[in-house]
Amino acid sequence: xxxxxxxxxxxxxxxxxxxxxxxxxxxxxxxxxxxxxxxxxxxxxxxxxxxxxxxxxxxxxxxxxxxxxxxxxxxxxxxxxxxxxxxxxxxxxxxxxxxxxxxxxxxxxxxxxxxxxxx
Amino acid sequence: xxxxxxxxxxxxxxxxxxxxxxxxxxxxxxxxxxxxxxxxxxxxxxxxxxxxxxxxxxxxxxxxxxxxxxxxxxxxxxxxxxxxxxxxxxxxxxxxxxxxxxxxxxxxxxxxx
Numbered sequence: 001x002x003x004x005x006x007x008x009x010x011x012x013x014x015x016x017x018x019x020x021x022x023x024x025x026x027x028x029x030x031x032x033x034x035x036x037x038x039x040x041x042x043x044x045x046x047x048x049x050x051x052x053x054x055x056x057x058x059x060x061x062x063x064x065x066x067x068x069x070x071x072x073x074x075x076x077x078x079x080x081x082x083x084x085x086x087x088x089x090x091x092x093x094x095x096x097x098x099x100x101x102x103x104x105x106x107x108x109x110x111x112x113x114x115x116x117x118x119x
Numbered sequence: 120x121x122x123x124x125x126x127x128x129x130x131x132x133x134x135x136x137x138x139x140x141x142x143x144x145x146x147x148x149x150x151x152x153x154x155x156x157x158x159x160x161x162x163x164x165x166x167x168x169x170x171x172x173x174x175x176x177x178x179x180x181x182x183x184x185x186x187x188x189x190x191x192x193x194x195x196x197x198x199x200x201x202x203x204x205x206x207x208x209x210x211x212x213x214x215x216x217x218x219x220x221x222x223x224x225x226x227x228x229x230x231x232x
Binding site: 004035037042043044045046047050091093105106107109110111112 | 150209220
C-alpha cells in the first residue's frame with residue numbers, strides 16, 4: 001500500500017520570505033499523481049498544485065512550485081513571497097493512475113504540516 | 120454557482136443514534152467520495168462511488184453506509200455501530216479518471232456524546 005509522509009508537523013516563515021514543505025511517499029507504481037492541498041481555518045480543502053509522475057517538469061502555480069524527485073520519491077512544495085493568507089495546514093496526497101482498480105481512486109494523505117506566517 | 124455543499128456544518132447526536140450527513144454537487148462529476156479527518160491526521164477514505172447506484176468501501180467503512188440514487192447526491196449515514204464517530208467529515212467529487220482532481224465540500228463536524 002502507498003504511504004505519504006510529511007516529516008514537519010509545523011513550520012513558520014516571515015511574511016514575504018520563501019518556505020519549503022517536505023513530502024515523501026512510498027509506492028511501487030511508476031505512474032501516479034501527486035497533489036498539495038491547503039486547509040485554512042475554515043477547514044475546506046483547497047487544491048494548491050498537481051503533478052503527474054510521468055512529467056519531468058515541475059508544476060508551478062503562481063507563487064507555488066514543487067520540486068518533484070521521482071527516484072527519491074520526494075515531492076516538496078515551495079511557497080515564495082509568503083503572505084498572511086497562506087497560513088494553513090498543508091497536506092501532500094498521492095493518487096494511483098490505476099483508477100479502474102478498486103481502491104485506487106482514493107487520495108492517500110500525509111499527516112499535514114501547519115504553516116504559520118509571521119508578520 | 121457550481122460547487123459542493125455539505126449540511127449541516129455542525130451536528131450533535133447522542134450515542135446510539137444513526138445520523139445522516141448530506142453531500143450535494145452540481146459540477147456534473149461522476150465520482151464522489153467521503154473522507155474522515157481526525158485531529159492531527161490526514162484524511163481517510165470511508166466510501167466512494169464512481170457511478171449512480173454503485174459504491175465501494177474505502178479504508179474505514181465499518182459503521183458507515185452510503186447511497187447513490189442520484190448523480191448529484193451522496194449521503195453518508197453514521198450508524199450506531201461506528202465506535203468513534205466524532206470527527207470532521209469531508210465530501211469530495213471528481214470527474215472520472217486517474218488524474219482527475221478531487222474537489223472538496225466545506226465539511227461537517229459531527230459530535231457524538
